[in-house]
Amino acid sequence: MAIKIEKSFQAPEAAAEVWKILSDPRSVASCVPGAQVTEAVDDRTYKGVIKVKLGPTVTDYKGEAHIERLDDQNRVIEMIGKGQDVRGKGSASMKMTGMVRELPAGGSEVVTISELNVVGILAQMGNRMIQEVANQMFEQFTKNLRQRLQQQASGTAVSGAPEEVKPIDAGSVAASAVLGLFKSKPKE
Amino acid sequence: MLTKTSPEIGGMGHPIKRKEDLRFIQGKGNYIDDVQLPGMVYGQMVRSPYAHARITAIRTEEAKKLPGVLAVITGEDLAKANLAWMPTLFHDKQMVLATGKVLFQSQEVAFVVAEDRYTAADAAELVEVDYEELPVLVDPHKAQDADAPILRDDREEKSNLIFHWEVGDRAATEQQMKSAPVTALVKAFFPRCHPAPLETCGCVIDFNSATGKLTAWITSQAPHAHRTVFALVAGLPEQNIRVISPDIGGGFGNKVPVYPGYVCAAVAALTIGRPVKWIETRSENLQSTGFARDYHMEAELAADKDGRVSALRVKTLADHGAFNAAAQPTKFPAGLFSICTGSYDFSQAFCEVDGVYTNKAPGGIAYRCSFRVTEAAYLIERAMDVLAQELKLDPAELRRRNFIPPEKFPYPSPLGWNYDSGNYQGALDLALEKIGYNELRKEQAEKRKRGELMGIGISSFTEIVGAGPSHTFDILGLKMFDSAELRVHPTGKAIMRMGTKSQGQGHETTYAQIVAQELGIPAADVAIEEGDTDTAPYGLGTYASRSTPTSGAAAALAARKVREKARKIAAHLLEVSEEDLEWEPGKFSVKGAPGKSKTIQEIAFAAYTNFPQGMEPGLEAVHYYDPPNLTFPFGTYIAVVDIDKGTGEVKIRRFVAVDDCGNIINPMIVEGQVHGGLTEGLAIAFMQEISYDESGNVQGGTFMDYLVPTAVETPSWETGNTCTPSPHHPFGAKGVGESPNVGSPAAFVNAVVDALSHLGVKHIDMPLSPWKIWQILKEKGVTQ
Numbered sequence: 022m023a024i025k026i027e028k029s030f031q032a033p034e035a036a037a038e039v040w041k042i043l044s045d046p047r048s049v050a051s052c053v054p055g056a057q058v059t060e061a062v063d064d065r066t067y068k069g070v071i072k073v074k075l076g077p078t079v080t081d082y083k084g085e086a087h088i089e090r091l092d093d094q095n096r097v098i099e100m101i102g103k104g105q106d107v108r109g110k111g112s113a114s115m116k117m118t119g120m121v122r123e124l125p126a127g128g129s130e131v132v133t134i135s136e137l138n139v140v141g142i143l144a145q146m147g148n149r150m151i152q153e154v155a156n157q158m159f160e161q162f163t164k165n166l167r168q169r170l171q172q173q174a175s176g177t178a179v180s181g182a183p184e185e186v187k188p189i190d191a192g193s194v195a196a197s198a199v200l201g202l203f204k205s206k207p208k209e
Numbered sequence: 210m211l212t213k214t215s216p217e218i219g220g221m222g223h224p225i226k227r228k229e230d231l232r233f234i235q236g237k238g239n240y241i242d243d244v245q246l247p248g249m250v251y252g253q254m255v256r257s258p259y260a261h262a263r264i265t266a267i268r269t270e271e272a273k274k275l276p277g278v279l280a281v282i283t284g285e286d287l288a289k290a291n292l293a294w295m296p297t298l299f300h301d302k303q304m305v306l307a308t309g310k311v312l313f314q315s316q317e318v319a320f321v322v323a324e325d326r327y328t329a330a331d332a333a334e335l336v337e338v339d340y341e342e343l344p345v346l347v348d349p350h351k352a353q354d355a356d357a358p359i360l361r362d363d364r365e366e367k368s369n370l371i372f373h374w375e376v377g378d379r380a381a382t383e384q385q386m387k388s389a390p391v392t393a394l395v396k397a398f399f400p401r402c403h404p405a406p407l408e409t410c411g412c413v414i415d416f417n418s419a420t421g422k423l424t425a426w427i428t429s430q431a432p433h434a435h436r437t438v439f440a441l442v443a444g445l446p447e448q449n450i451r452v453i454s455p456d457i458g459g460g461f462g463n464k465v466p467v468y469p470g471y472v473c474a475a476v477a478a479l480t481i482g483r484p485v486k487w488i489e490t491r492s493e494n495l496q497s498t499g500f501a502r503d504y505h506m507e508a509e510l511a512a513d514k515d516g517r518v519s520a521l522r523v524k525t526l527a528d529h530g531a532f533n534a535a536a537q538p539t540k541f542p543a544g545l546f547s548i549c550t551g552s553y554d555f556s557q558a559f560c561e562v563d564g565v566y567t568n569k570a571p572g573g574i575a576y577r578c579s580f581r582v583t584e585a586a587y588l589i590e591r592a593m594d595v596l597a598q599e600l601k602l603d604p605a606e607l608r609r610r611n612f613i614p615p616e617k618f619p620y621p622s623p624l625g626w627n628y629d630s631g632n633y634q635g636a637l638d639l640a641l642e643k644i645g646y647n648e649l650r651k652e653q654a655e656k657r658k659r660g661e662l663m664g665i666g667i668s669s670f671t672e673i674v675g676a677g678p679s680h681t682f683d684i685l686g687l688k689m690f691d692s693a694e695l696r697v698h699p700t701g702k703a704i705m706r707m708g709t710k711s712q713g714q715g716h717e718t719t720y721a722q723i724v725a726q727e728l729g730i731p732a733a734d735v736a737i738e739e740g741d742t743d744t745a746p747y748g749l750g751t752y753a754s755r756s757t758p759t760s761g762a763a764a765a766l767a768a769r770k771v772r773e774k775a776r777k778i779a780a781h782l783l784e785v786s787e788e789d790l791e792w793e794p795g796k797f798s799v800k801g802a803p804g805k806s807k808t809i810q811e812i813a814f815a816a817y818t819n820f821p822q823g824m825e826p827g828l829e830a831v832h833y834y835d836p837p838n839l840t841f842p843f844g845t846y847i848a849v850v851d852i853d854k855g856t857g858e859v860k861i862r863r864f865v866a867v868d869d870c871g872n873i874i875n876p877m878i879v880e881g882q883v884h885g886g887l888t889e890g891l892a893i894a895f896m897q898e899i900s901y902d903e904s905g906n907v908q909g910g911t912f913m914d915y916l917v918p919t920a921v922e923t924p925s926w927e928t929g930n931t932c933t934p935s936p937h938h939p940f941g942a943k944g945v946g947e948s949p950n951v952g953s954p955a956a957f958v959n960a961v962v963d964a965l966s967h968l969g970v971k972h973i974d975m976p977l978s979p980w981k982i983w984q985i986l987k988e989k990g991v992t993q
Contacts, residue, residue: 022902022903022904023904106258108334108335108336108337109255109257109258109336109337109338109339109340110258111258111259112258112259112342138904139906140258140259140260140342140904140905140906141258141259141314141906142258144902144904144906145314145496145906145907145908145910145911147908147914148902
């Protein structure tokens with residue numbers, strides 16, 4: 022099941038500040054709900070886990086992420102990640118491109134384009150559900166990233182420190198999926 | 210015409226209430242999951258998340274460590290007993306538990322056995338399987354491409370083609386196509402759907418090591434055939450296998466095949482030494498057991514300018530999934546799909562079918578359908594409408610011009626069938642009259658002027674059921690006869706055991722009515738037993754609307770044998786010769802002396818107490834019935850729909866179903882069958898599809914996505930009958946259970962296309978979801 026997700030958000034912080042976090046896989050991982058970097062294979066390849074809970078199904082993806090492109094000049098990062106559920110429930114792979122740009126009126130905008138492919142039990146939920154899970158995860162990610170930016174600004178940040186792995190909450194995903202169905206307009 | 214018995218006797222034609230419902234409505238049925246045995250343990254399947262992947266390792270240690278877990282069985286374990294693969298019911302084999310690789314999502318990979326169901330489910334989660342993903346083949350149209358992955362490397366033929374089958378005269382048909390003034394082509398996909406019976410599949414297997422007897426309670430539509438398959442596959446002596454099909458909560462073809470769960474439960478019961486229960490979850494049922502249809506069809510008609518059709522050409526691609534687990538007669542790779550000339554008198558026809566493997570669940574079974582008749586009826590009834598549209602001819606008139614006329618029966622069809630009887634015009638006329646066709650067409654014309662969308666859809670289908678004659682029909686070599694064994698007790702009550710197996714069809718009532726009709730013993734006094742292979746006579750089971758045409762016939766003939774013996778006893782009791790006796794349901798009387806008579810009850814008592822010297826005591830008979838031909842029920846269904854231009858929703862305003870199933874045993878049961886089948890047809894036409902995404906993930910594997918109609922979605926059905934008895938069946942019956950599911954999809958789709966035909970719409974594939982219809986309305990610029 023292939024899904025393309027494009028998201029953007031604006032932050033009051035300068036692009037350079039945002040880029041500091043976005044270009045560091047450990048920092049990025051700490052913002053992704055349920056994700057954790059467990060090992061740096063080299064400076065571009067990392068091993069990690071991501072836990073997604075959906076209804077009664079908990080999927081523990083274990084895999085590798087590789088930075089294909091890290092362009093400090095233009096502030097673009099391209100990552101490819103692939104993971105398999107440890108109990109054989111399926112796999113997921115993702116190609117993500119993240120960009121940070123300065124806004125004319127100050128602050129910055131982050132744009133991410135993700136191509137997600139889910140195979141297995143989770144994919145049976147259908148792309149509307151997966152899309153909503155992805156939306157939910159991205160919202161959580163944005164919130165975490167903002168928090169981290171604020172912490173960075175106030176000097177309380179502990180760069181790249183892994184945090185407790187908390188799976189994305191099933192109840193809220195289901196609720197937001199239902200809400201999402203009502204909110205979304207049919208494609209024309 | 211059949212003699213009508215009194216209501217007390219309740220023979221054929223009486224709408225007596227279903228005897229079995231007394232226990233069902235009180236929750237006192239006995240289904241598989243009601244079977245409880247001392248020391249019983251539970252099995253749970255571990256299934257593949259991938260559609261195509263190599264298994265590199267299976268680790269069962271963690272699962273085995275969980276308290277309460279008794280065993281974890283893998284394909285490697287089964288391979289040691291030569292049980293990793295089993296034969297399907299159609300010239301193929303399938304994996305019981307995967308070895309080497311998996312071929313569809315939800316395929317069986319390991320079987321966990323534990324003290325209780327919860328522990329078994331938890332332990333299944335602890336089985337770790339390493340997979341290496343392989344390229345997935347989802348689109349059957351790509352199955353024969355040079356770069357397609359070969360799915361079945363176990364086969365000698367390194368190809369995804371299972372079979373190519375053709376019937377009819379290709380050259381003559383093509384000649385007609387070339388020279389015809391008008392041709393009409395329709396490409397119609399009949400989506401993969403699933404019977405989704407209320408009760409999922411399951412079993413309880415018990416092995417008694419002292420007696421060596423294996424008792425298997427199985428959700429089986431064909432218990433005797435299952436017993437023989439168990440004997441052949443597992444090498445067990447057949448007298449030591451007892452298959453019991455208890456009450457079954459709907460089968461619809463889904464419970465004809467043998468599933469890996471049954472085999473695993475049997476292996477577990479033999480190895481652990483305790484009874485093993487295995488019950489599917491809803492998702493397991495939808496995702497791994499026998500699906501139906503999945504036919505990509507093309508039909509082309511050749512006609513003259515007046516709409517007289519001379520030829521039909523059909524080309525079909527059949528998607529069978531990972532294994533050809535079709536359950537159908539051995540000689541027919543595409544089942545009875547060659548009934549696709551339908552109710553029409555075409556001089557030429559040609560039909561070809563390619564069957565291919567894909568990375569999907571194996572099948573396909575005949576869902577409330579006599580082996581692909583539903584696909585055939587849908588295709589020809591769609592094609593006739595497309596031709597009518599082409600010719601700007603009323604679809605009822607086009608059908609009328611092409612029907613096989615009543616005087617042409619028995620009718621040899623160009624694709625090789627010999628239709629027994631029919632009066633298609635009669636059924637059409639009654640349906641048109643009931644629905645008020647001419648008025649509706651006027652209304653439609655007016656509505657069109659106002660921009661409103663209303664459609665009328667006709668389907669004048671023909672079925673082919675009651676498989677079947679032994680010269681042509683067998684499954685795994687077992688000829689498709691069926692049986693009845695009737696015993697009349699001294700008090701005149703009776704028990705009859707059958708080779709078939711009801712899954713809700715009402716056999717306990719209808720078979721008793723046949724005995725009542727033939728012997729005059731009240732239907733209430735006749736107990737019917739089915740489903741226990743230790744007691745019932747051998748038969749091939751219930752599917753393909755075969756119970757009435759085969760076992761029903763056997764019941765009548767067994768009863769007639771009893772009647773012949775009863776005549777001898779009556780002659781003895783009345784001290785006259787047999788020729789002097791006259792029969793009316795329930796008694797023999799002396800001709801010309803109506804007061805001198807003996808009832809069947811008196812005769813039964815005499816059979817045990819006062820029989821003639823030299824006569825074999827008792828009053829019983831067995832009959833194994835080998836039908837001389839199939840039966841051909843038919844009918845005309847008409848749907849009237851209104852389409853909401855704002856939402857794309859189709860509202861079914863009216864639906865008239867006129868069926869002709871020959872002589873009727875119980876009109877109330879027939880009506881109930883028609884209601885049920887129409888509701889399933891509605892679901893197929895508008896709501897249901899098991900599709901797969903490009904990675905082979907099942908979309909439609911739960912009731913969240915695979916919708917089942919409730920009373921809310923179901924319109925009020927209007928039914929009617931004409932009666933054209935089968936000339937070769939002992940009491941002129943034909944079978945009806947499947948007609949509504951066979952005939953209705955075309956009526957629904959024809960109605961919706963008819964509502965949109967003035968916009969240039971010629972065909973829409975099912976399911977006709979509001980979203981799909983709305984997109985068409987949008988494209989045509991008529992949304993509100």
